[in-house]
Amino acid sequence: MTTAIAVSHGGHGVPPIPSMEGPAPKRIVVSFGFWIFLLSDIVMFSAIFATYAVLARATAGGPTGAQLFHLTTVGVETTCLLLSTFTCGLMSLAINLGRRGATYLGGAVTFLLGAVFLTLEIREFAAMFAEGATPQRSAFLSGFFTLVGCHGLHVAIGLIWLTVMMVQVASKGFSPFVHHRLLCFSLFWHALDIIWVALFSIVYLMGAR
Amino acid sequence: MDPTPRDRAPGDETMPEAKREETLAGLQAYLIGLLFAAILTATSFWTATTSVLWSPGVATGLVVLAIAQMGVHLVFFLHITTGPDNTNNVLALAFGILIVGLVVIGSIWIMAHLNANMMPSGNLPNLQMQR
Numbered sequence: 001m002t003t004a005i006a007v008s009h010g011g012h013g014v015p016p017i018p019s020m021e022g023p024a025p026k027r028i029v030v031s032f033g034f035w036i037f038l039l040s041d042i043v044m045f046s047a048i049f050a051t052y053a054v055l056a057r058a059t060a061g062g063p064t065g066a067q068l069f070h071l072t073t074v075g076v077e078t079t080c081l082l083l084s085t086f087t088c089g090l091m092s093l094a095i096n097l098g099r100r101g102a103t104y105l106g107g108a109v110t111f112l113l114g115a116v117f118l119t120l121e122i123r124e125f126a127a128m129f130a131e132g133a134t135p136q137r138s139a140f141l142s143g144f145f146t147l148v149g150c151h152g153l154h155v156a157i158g159l160i161w162l163t164v165m166m167v168q169v170a171s172k173g174f175s176p177f178v179h180h181r182l183l184c185f186s187l188f189w190h191a192l193d194i195i196w197v198a199l200f201s202i203v204y205l206m207g208a209r
Numbered sequence: 210m211d212p213t214p215r216d217r218a219p220g221d222e223t224m225p226e227a228k229r230e231e232t233l234a235g236l237q238a239y240l241i242g243l244l245f246a247a248i249l250t251a252t253s254f255w256t257a258t259t260s261v262l263w264s265p266g267v268a269t270g271l272v273v274l275a276i277a278q279m280g281v282h283l284v285f286f287l288h289i290t291t292g293p294d295n296t297n298n299v300l301a302l303a304f305g306i307l308i309v310g311l312v313v314i315g316s317i318w319i320m321a322h323l324n325a326n327m328m329p330s331g332n333l334p335n336l337q338m339q340r
Contacts, residue, residue: 027218028217028218030218031218031219031220032218032219032297032298032301035218035219035298035301036301039301039302039304039305040305042305042309043305043308043309043312046308046309046312046313047312049313050312050313050315050316050317051316053313053316053317054316054317054320071254071257071258075254078250078254079250082243082246082247082250083243085282085286086239086242086243086286089235089239089242089286090236090239092220093232093235093236093239096228096231096232096235097228097232183218183220186220187219187220187287190220190282190286190287191287193282193286194279194282194283194287197250197275197278197279197282198275198279200253201253201271201272201274201275202271202272202275205253205254205256205257205271206257206268206271208257209257209264209267
């Protein structure tokens with residue numbers, strides 16, 4: 001790859017090969033490592049998705065997805081998470097400019113939208129439990145609660161992480177370490193929305209039909 | 210500043226120089242991403258609820274829309290591009306997609322075959338799975 005770049009730039013001064021300039025800057029190493037972690041997390045989700053896909057029709061005479069899912073709720077949840085990914089992106093722009101006020105605002109809106117998402121999901125779960133649709137009822141429901149619950153758990157962890165990061169910005173300012181952590185957080189939050197896209201398409205939209 | 214192409218981190222949108230312009234470009238990318246994602250999401254919900262479309266094809270359509278939206282998120286929100294400073298990130302992503310594909314498609318394929326081979330008759334679909 002590096003050879004190809006060097007050749008393509010050959011006409012106007014060959015740039016030095018990146019690996020010969022010594023190790024990459026810390027933030028690139030940190031966020032590349034976090035990117036690898038995120039991909040491993042996505043691989044874990046793919047196993048849970050595969051389990052769900054295999055068990056989706058095994059309702060054991062219990063309630064089916066079409067009876068349990070309310071697409072209006074799912075639509076609101078999807079909107080919340082998509083908007084919070086967007087505001088998280090705006091927050092990282094504010095961080096790069098070094099503006100604290102805009103960072104707090106972006107963080108607060110992101111947190112609020114994430115919290116609305118989580119509240120709606122918990123209420124949805126509670127309504128299902130009240131109808132007797134518990135994870136023990138059928139293989140389909142075990143798979144459903146594992147998959148959606150695991151995503152919800154990630155969102156909850158993201159909300160805690162976001163709170164911690166806002167406290168760190170307040171107490172330590174935009175130090176390089178805080179920068180790296182905020183970069184990792186925004187990657188995490190964007191990745192959660194990618195998983196939700198697969199989740200609402202496969203679980204809810206296909207299940208509700 | 211450093212003019213040589215450095216590896217770029219996933220999620221990066223700004224370089225040290227010309228921050229204001231870079232911020233505007235970043236904002237534009239996020240807005241385009243939000244627009245595409247909103248259109249694709251709305252299309253998915255419409256596809257799932259409408260009776261206009263040929264119903265056996267809807268599932269395929271939803272999968273295609275979901276994959277398209279994941280691509281939009283990767284490019285506009287995670288800033289995974291095809292640029293030379295992004296090679297490592299793209300290679301890692303390619304490996305991740307390979308594993309995800311093997312796990313999901315492989316599981317569904319194998320379990321569908323097992324189901325087909327275990328069933329005494331086509332009239333009792335998924336009896337095995339309901340135990």
